[in-house]
Amino acid sequence: MLDFLNYTFMQNALLAGVLIGFLASYYGVFVVQRKMSFLGSGLSHSAFGGVALGILLNTEPLWIAIPFTMLVAIAIVYLKDKTGIETDTSIGILFSVSVAIGIILLSLRTNYSGDAYSYLFGSILSVSTNDIIVTAILSVITLATFFFKWASWAYASFDSELAISDKINVLRDDYLLNVLIAITIVVAMKIVGIILISAFLVIPAASGKIISKTFFQMTIISIIIGITSSIVGLILSYYFDIPSGAVIILFQTLIFLIFGIIKRK
Amino acid sequence: MQNIILSAKNLSTGYANQLFLENINLQIPESSYVAVVGPNGSGKTTFLKTILGLKKNYTGELLINNEKPENVPSTWIGYVPQIKTIDRSFPALPIELVASGIKKNWVGVIPKEAKDKAMEILTEVGADSYAFKSIEQLSGGQLQRVFLARSLVRKPKLLLLDEPATGIDLVCELSINSLINEYNKKHNVTVIMVTHDWSAAYHHTNFVLLLNKKQIYFGESKSAFTDENLQNTFSHSGHHHDIKFGMKELVNA
Numbered sequence: 001m002l003d004f005l006n007y008t009f010m011q012n013a014l015l016a017g018v019l020i021g022f023l024a025s026y027y028g029v030f031v032v033q034r035k036m037s038f039l040g041s042g043l044s045h046s047a048f049g050g051v052a053l054g055i056l057l058n059t060e061p062l063w064i065a066i067p068f069t070m071l072v073a074i075a076i077v078y079l080k081d082k083t084g085i086e087t088d089t090s091i092g093i094l095f096s097v098s099v100a101i102g103i104i105l106l107s108l109r110t111n112y113s114g115d116a117y118s119y120l121f122g123s124i125l126s127v128s129t130n131d132i133i134v135t136a137i138l139s140v141i142t143l144a145t146f147f148f149k150w151a152s153w154a155y156a157s158f159d160s161e162l163a164i165s166d167k168i169n170v171l172r173d174d175y176l177l178n179v180l181i182a183i184t185i186v187v188a189m190k191i192v193g194i195i196l197i198s199a200f201l202v203i204p205a206a207s208g209k210i211i212s213k214t215f216f217q218m219t220i221i222s223i224i225i226g227i228t229s230s231i232v233g234l235i236l237s238y239y240f241d242i243p244s245g246a247v248i249i250l251f252q253t254l255i256f257l258i259f260g261i262i263k264r265k
Numbered sequence: 266m267q268n269i270i271l272s273a274k275n276l277s278t279g280y281a282n283q284l285f286l287e288n289i290n291l292q293i294p295e296s297s298y299v300a301v302v303g304p305n306g307s308g309k310t311t312f313l314k315t316i317l318g319l320k321k322n323y324t325g326e327l328l329i330n331n332e333k334p335e336n337v338p339s340t341w342i343g344y345v346p347q348i349k350t351i352d353r354s355f356p357a358l359p360i361e362l363v364a365s366g367i368k369k370n371w372v373g374v375i376p377k378e379a380k381d382k383a384m385e386i387l388t389e390v391g392a393d394s395y396a397f398k399s400i401e402q403l404s405g406g407q408l409q410r411v412f413l414a415r416s417l418v419r420k421p422k423l424l425l426l427d428e429p430a431t432g433i434d435l436v437c438e439l440s441i442n443s444l445i446n447e448y449n450k451k452h453n454v455t456v457i458m459v460t461h462d463w464s465a466a467y468h469h470t471n472f473v474l475l476l477n478k479k480q481i482y483f484g485e486s487k488s489a490f491t492d493e494n495l496q497n498t499f500s501h502s503g504h505h506h507d508i509k510f511g512m513k514e515l516v517n518a
Contacts, residue, residue: 151371161346
């Protein structure tokens, strides 16, 4: 029954899955509460530009995609702070620019193979040791933010002016949060796929919100859903040989629907 | 001679080509009750936000208890924002809002001590019965009380209220007014309240600031609402709004 645990690729996928399940659902609560769902789509498509550059240069796409996506995340906060352009507008611009760059870069590489498919839809076969190391480091940093940054991010999510009047450096916090979300998206890309990442960020948090009375509860419930759905999704993906990202998202949607029905009663 | 809790000299806020508040000069003695009155967009909220240190683009001098806004400890000022600007979809309980006022940050798990303190102040403002009810389910007046508790729990020197009467019913309004009055007298808190309610300003406050981007009037409440002042505050060049002269009755009363 648990024969899948004998395969190294499956061990890697499960380990990475648990970690990215935690990361995405943790940051997802801020994404949902700040109404930035579009950020997930924007950053994942920006990551596509970075991946394409990595493929063209024949190097590990991760090393290009991470700084590339971080830069876009910083640019989004910067544009809002300096020009007053709404976040969804700057995401909309940077999103398309990155995809355009990605398409041109990929077209330059004539002998391009089917690698992009796994980036678009997620694959449990593609998780490398590098991916796991980066994800693990990010998870440790993220766990630390739970103790040192969660409160001020929560405060600013509730009301940024109240947070500023309590001497919280909201702008610096926003840069940090966006950069960490950007890295999360890049490392989640292999398992969940570029196209589905925004849902992966949003659904656990949205489900948690339905049944929570406090933001703290919402965070904990979201994390539990994120981790559980990754494990279940990966196992189903293994048995039925279907893309992992799609299975995880559908499983999360099922939880969301069940919570919605429970709440309604 | 009373202490001056807030003093402004040639205070302007905004950008060179677009000022939201222009040339404010005033001195507010400690424990006074001040109403800020003016039409929409007259800079009332900007004035509060400049005091709070939220607007950094100001020129001139602004001192709160002899400190610049950026150096004022956040415990000195209690701030009740306009309730309509609060995101009620945020999953939170009144007790958490008050605890965040105590801790100056959001709190995941509220320590017992902070919980007791928060309950005490919520009881004082009459909001204890809904301390654990989701803020989404509270009425405007109830949320107003919670925010009042949140700012009072710090024992501030200065209490800033942005239109506490807007969006709540009259009974609520009267009881919140009397709460504020009581606090002002009992704890020597200086209150600065943005309001549309001239009659409340006339009857309850010591000082009135009339704003229409520029300072039209600052001084004793009883002599604030003259025809001329009201005309300058509420009319824009070109035509008159006769309704404003309805205040004459009140002023002569």
